[in-house]
Amino acid sequence: MRRLEGADGPLALDTERASGFRYHDNAYLVQMRRGDEPAVLLDPVAFDGEAMAELQSVIGRQEWVLHAATQDLPSLHALGLSPAALFDTELGARLLNLPHVGLGGLLDDLFGIHLKKEHSAADWSRRPLPEEWLAYAALDVEYLVELRDEVERLLTDQGKLEIARQEFAAEMDFEPRQKPGEPWRRTSGITAARTPRQLRIVRELWNERDALARQRDLSPHRLIPDRAIMAAATNAVRNEHELLALREFNGRGAHSELRHWWAAVQRARASQEPISVRVPHEGVPHHRSWVRQHPEADQRLRTARSALIEIAEAHDLPVENLLQPRVLRELAWETSEPIDAAEVATRLAELGARPWQTELTAAPIAEAFREAASA
Structure with missing residues (x-):
């Protein structure tokens, strides 16, 4: 812990879980690296809540650098660990619209560094962990800070740094969405x-x-x-x-x-309990059924999606990052009457859209809905 406290700069962090082996998606290894110090590998199974609270007091004040942060944050939150700020190199690469966004692909493309991923699907809950697995895990944080700096430079060059900051801030309290239904x-x-x-x-x-x-x-x-x-x-x-x-x-x-x-x-x-042979729908029906059963909503969705594709291409962004498909579907489903850009912006914010997304999409979506209504 002294290594982490005495070093400078952001904290590179990763976890290893045992998703294909265990019911709970817990972290069974936490890898951390800061400054020029070697990686610290922590076995969270061996420490109690008091120890995790002490660790949080050390690392909770720094910016964390993670790759695909939404995969790691829930298990870290379960340990009582959370960052003061976040930089997600995978999400940053997506906003840059780079051809490869996985850690190995990014390091290869940007630095010519080749990472082996042979133990990524291993059972990290086993004890003791083999030495070669530990060496593999340490490499996941070895280059993260350097990658962070390069991704930040590219985001700045493309004028997307503020967009990225809003996205990183939105990830801070990420929790997996619970799938509705049975x-x-x-x-x-x-x-x-x-x-x-x-x-x-x-x-x-x-x-x-x-x-x-x-x-x-x-x-x-x-x-x-x-x-x-x-x-x-x-x-x-x-x-x-x-x-x-x-x-x-x-x-x-x-x-x-x-x-x-x-x-x-x-x-x-x-059992004689009644059970429906057909899947009961809760909330918004699957959009693939709209063309037959809800043609007006389908027309709104298709027209708005075409508008978003044009905006995404103009800003060199993946359309799914410009606006979550779920958000657009909910908006298209519930909007039976034409609404103006201000009303769209309000509803987008309620559905979790970030300010930059609302700024780019509210007016085009409102126009697309008006166009769909008159078609």
Whole structure:
């Protein structure tokens, strides 16, 4: 910790997680580097909340440099760590509209430095961590500050530094959006379940798997995959032995947790609870259905999107960074009557658009909606 406190400049920071292995997306290694000091590798599992609070008192006053900050910030927030300011080199590269925005690609393009990424999908929750993994992890923060300075220079040259600052500030309190609706309905292959009984089996097995995975901190798919759930739902098995005999019913927990899976199937078969075969919609319907079911909203969306594409090209920005597609869809869906630029600007701000986005897009969106209404 003394290395970090005594060094100068922003703090390069990264985390390693175990997303494909664990239920919770916790950080299992935190890499930090500041100034000319070597990287500090912290095992957060070995420290309590008091230690994390002490670390926050040291690093919470600096600007943090992260690459793809939204991937790391939730797990850092869970540790009680948050920055005073943020510079996201990946987001900066996107605003520059560079051809490669991954860390390896950026370092290669801008500095000719080649990073190996062979351990990026490893199980970082294992202990002890191999030395070669630790060396790999340290390299993720080795060049981040130099990359930050180069990306800032390019943003300044393109007149986008203020845009980037607003985007970085918006990321500071980032938390993943919770997907609405019933998550079990996103089971792969669920369209094969065509009856209420089959859907109840999918739901019960999905919920049982999720509860076991949460309890044991395992990735749900490491217990049984989605194809196992669908096999159980679409085959008329009579007992747990026939369930296990299904070719698709496999996975690390297929046999060891068989009593849980069979109990879930039995609960589903005994249930008389009404269940909709069609997916119930909450909020804005999927925009692909608009052209048939909501043509006026579809026309507003298409006309406004064309206007935003022109603006993005004029400013050399990816259109998804000019304005989040979700924001445009919500605005197009709810705007049944033409509105002026000031009303659009107010609603954009309410939906989370940054001032620079509102300045560039409010008037064109209002004009596009008027054009769509008169078409």
